Amino acid sequence: MRILEGLVRPYAWGSRTAIASIQGRPVPSAHPEAELWFGSHPAGSARCVDESGPEQPLVDVISADPVSTLGPASTEAFGDRLPFLLKILAAEEPLSLQAHPSAEQAREGFERENARGLALDARDRNYRDPWHKPELMVATTPFDALAGFRDPHKTIELLRELQVSELDHYLGMLAGQPDSEGLRAVFTTWLTLPEAMIRRLVPAVLHGAVEVLAQGRTQFTAELRTLCELGEDYPNDPGVLASLLLNRVHLEPGQGLYLPAGNLHAYLRGTGVEIMANSDNVLRGGLTPKHIDVPELLRILDFTPVDPADLTPSVRTLGAEQIYLTPAPEFRLSRVELDGTGLRHASSICFDMPGPQILSVLSGAIEVRPVDGTPLTVPAGRALWITDSDPDVIVHAASSRTVFYRALVPVAVSSAGDAEAGGVAVGEHASAAVD
Structure with missing residues (x-):
């Protein structure tokens, strides 16, 4: 169990206030800050920064002992890599019009471009890995998109x-x-x-x-x-x-948008928590100076008309935890709100799921107590990395109101015979639902 410092991505479409405000830094920031990454993506890994060990990239922590950190179910399904990437995304301007390939298209495209001898960092490369990239966006402010x-x-x-x-x-x-x-x-x-x-x-x-x-x-x-x-x-x-x-889609805070393979989309404006399969495969269709491969985009696009309601994930509430249900095998995301006063919501929640987990704090702070170990306090703008081999933990609100997002690998939960389980709220208001 380690505290994570996320990696800020300074893309031009980002906000000068959203991420800095979450982290309690002065605003406006010196440059646009578009995304805060909590994960072990090769393009940018979060860092373990607490006193329980040397400061090091999360990707190195995982590669040193993937089975112990990720668990046997995750490594069997996805290899020696964290299968998801968790982000805070803050868009002040529109992102590019884009779509992502299916798993089969990604594997075939990656092998095809390797056979052509294209470097992985080549500007005209479409497939930088053999993985698909379904993604889920949950709004934390009013959020607009095309989807x-x-x-x-x-x-x-x-x-x-x-x-x-x-x-x-x-x-x-x-x-x-x-x-x-x-x-x-x-x-x-x-x-x-x-x-x-x-x-x-x-x-x-x-x-x-x-x-x-x-x-x-x-x-x-x-x-x-x-x-x-x-x-x-x-x-x-x-x-x-x-x-x-x-479709022009508007999300209010707490609402989600799930984007499967082949879905043409563009985020327009707003802040939210985004989770995706750990891939860098993007086929762009416009609104960008970056590489656009029209024939390849047309090959992977799904032109089937879709109602925005069909892109809205169902939500299951278990005590203080709201779970966003999607078909993606690489990730499951949930929102947890705790009340340090114990007046409106549960003040604590217990997590005992197998596999790797990341808890990203959006507001307030949490104190995480393992069954046998030293508690860690995680402030807003940071996250907690929990490995498969870590003991069960109890998460307490360390402020009057705390909101954090929990990411895990559902295949690991399913292999434990508890695919529908979530956090169990404890305390006087354990059954209180999140707004």
């Missing part, structure tokens, strides 16, 4: 409402085939248009959006405002047009 292709009939309504003559051809394509193949045809056409046509089409669409918004009579206000914002930042990018085909 999955919208019902084509609704998109037809949107395109007609714009009344842009330059869109008539594409509207006809979709109206003539209002299904996944029609979506594929329109999206493919837009991504492969000559730049000169994009330079004419995007401004015309933006002008139409401004006209509709000025009238104030549209059911697509959020979609059109997003279109205009993206057009201002990426005036000659076909990804601006692609946003017209996608």
